[in-house]
Amino acid sequence: MWNRPRFDLKVRLTLRVAAISAACFAAISAYFLVTADRAAHARSDSIAAIVAKSLELQQGKVQWVANPRSDFPNLDPVAAYVMTPGLCLAFRGPGGDMLQRFCSGAPAPANPPPQAFAAFYRSLFDPGREAARPVVVRGTKLGETVVSVDPAVQTAEAWHEAGRLMLALAIALPLLCVLVYAALARALRPTRMIRTGLERIAANDLTTRLPPFDLAELSAIRDVFNHLAQSLDTALAERSELTRKLIALQDEERRHLARELHDEFGQSLAAIRALASSARQTAAQECPSLLSECDGISRTATGMMETLRGALFRLRPPxxxxxxxxxxxxxxxxxxxxxxxxxxxxxxxxxxxxxxxxxxxxxxxxxxxxxxxxxxxxxxxxxxxxxxxxxxxxxxxxxxxxxxxxxxxxxxxxxxxxxxxxxxxxxxxxxxxxxxxxxxxxxxxxxxxxxxxxxxxxxxx
The missing domain is CATH 3.30.565.10 (Histidine kinase-like ATPase, C-terminal domain)
Known part of the structure; x- marks a missing residue:
């Protein structure tokens, strides 16, 4: 079975909270970028509508004033009010030709956006898109006003907003991780007591009990732990008592067997040795050829008595x-x-x-x-x-x-x-x-x- 790597629960939960927080910050950043892009396009549309209305008023004034000068379209009056850095105003004639165009310059940003962010932002939001409004006087379309923003300016503004969010993330996320880790460490502090209790149970210290905990889940574990420890302690005590009785019975059986061997088998061997000695004396007088057999019987009986003595010592030691x-x-x-x-x-x-x-x-x-x-x-x-x-x-x-x-x-x-x-x-x-x-x-x-x-x-x- 493979040993899977083990991670600290507090670290794992903190990393998950950090990941969720980072995802939330990313979603908020995306929301702000989408909102900023929509606001930029809405501002361009509103400026285009204002410029178109101004040109329609200019054309109406030219038609009602005697000896009118043919200076239509004139974007100067409205440009003074609506121009912002990077904004371009233009009037496109019915044929599609630009009859007049004004663009305001934009200073170089102090912190230009990274190329990766600029490419990513342009691929998603298409900055610099034109906003056009038709100029219609008495049912006749004289042309249309065109408003656009320099893509670099819009991208820099988006990066500025995103940078503020990233700075907030860089400050808040580590602080959040520290606070979450500290809270988890405090909440999971009783788990060390549970682990210590389990280690003591594993070391056969069945008197171990866990104190009450504040959390309901840990309190349930504590109740089960204490009940298990009590049951194990009772079972072990009963088993120990039964084992002591069995051992005492075994020792008593050994002593009884030792007495039986000593009294019966030992006396029989002693009698055999005595008979062998008597037979040897008789054989020495009447039949010398039986002396070796008598000596063999005596040696065999002596060896059996030594073996019996060792068995008795093991069965019933001093x-x-x-x-x-x-x-x-x-x-x-x-x-x-x-x-x-x-x-x-x-x-x-x-x-x-x-x-x-x-x-x-x-x-x-x-x-x-x-x-x-x-x-x-x-x-x-x-x-x-x-x-x-x-x-x-x-x-x-x-x-x-x-x-x-x-x-x-x-x-x-x-x-x-x-x-x-x-x-x-x-x-x-x-x-x-x-x-x-x-x-x-x-x-x-x-x-x-x-x-x-x-x-x-x-x-x-």
Whole structure:
């Protein structure tokens, strides 16, 4: 599955607001440009209408005054009132010839528009378009007035208006983004608390609860979160209690089996050894050829008794409550070193005082170490196994490292690891099993200490 890039929600929403704002500014700019173009054409049309009306009055005055001078058309009187920079007035005769034309000059703009804007504006609005009005006197069309504006002047005016909007956008948009980001950061601040709560839940801290929030949506999440945490806490407590009972029953079955083996099978082996010894004495006097068979029976019985002794030790180890956790673990490690005959070297180190550790914690830690050593020696084929047990203010940490095969399936998913997980879960602890940094496997167990346990340890210290 591909990992999609993740973006901060505040940044994403701020960028969307910025994009929408920029689109709104663009729409407003387009509206102003269209409005300005229409206003320019409306002004040209109105000027053309005024000039046409003035010329019609001139022609009517010429016809009513005696000895009229033939100075029609005369644009000078009206030009003095309507001329603006870049404006051109003209009179086109019936034949299409320009009989008179006036154009006012336009100063060079201080900030000329960019060529790209000028080309874009001219392609959309056609600046400099002529506005024409007919001059009609007594039903006869004498010509028409033509009004136009220099395209460069109109484009410069449009750029001036657009520049003002762009300046407003350049100032308002960053300010808007900052305000939106700050508002979102404040509104989404509870999400950090939700994330912290989820991380604590993932770390098995099921006592985590979220406080009330102002937003209704976050309050709904808070209610679901707290209900889920409460349900998980209750379920884990019930599971831990059931696991403790199962472990206690398992230990009781082991003790019962150990007693049965010791009382029945052990006595039978002792009897076999005694009979073999008696048979050897008889054979030495009457049938020397049976001495080797008697010695074989005695050796076999002795080997079976050694095997039985090891099985009894694993089924019912020395009482941790009487010997203490440290002495019991040291004896366990020494036993493994003796049985391995140098093939696997076991070492253990303690950091802290474990004398007053609660019996349940001590017994489970002993069983966890016992299962871990069995996995390392039998399944992973390790030649070196190191154990370290550390007492911390609020927890106990167990670290077991070996140089065996870390990808051995039995070492990761066997019954031994399952039993360790059950015991760790019963103590509300954490267990991790993974490949070591330098090869082999690394087992990490962390058992939290309850408040009463810590007080007992502090009092003993």
């Amino acid at each position: 009482d941790v409550e009487e010997l203490g956790l440290v002495a019991s673990l040291e004896g366990l490690v020494a036993g493994w070193n003796g049985r391995s005959r140098g093939e696997t070297r076991f070492s253990i180190r303690f950091d802290g005082a474990f004398e007053t550790l609660p019996a349940a914690v001590s017994a489970n830690l002993y069983r966890i170490v016992q299962e871990a050593l069995t996995n390392a020696a039998k399944h992973a084929g390790a030649t070196k196994v190191s154990l370290e047990l550390t007492m911390r203010p609020d927890e106990i940490a167990l670290a077991i490292d070996d140089d065996g095969r870390s990808n051995e399936p039995a070492a990761k998913s066997g019954m031994g690891l399952l039993g360790m997980r059950e015991r760790v879960a019963a103590l509300r602890g954490r267990l991790s099993f993974e490949a070591g940094p330098n090869g082999g496997s690394a087992l990490r167990v962390v058992i939290p200490l309850e408040a009463s346990d810590r007080q007992l340890l502090d009092h003993a210290a």
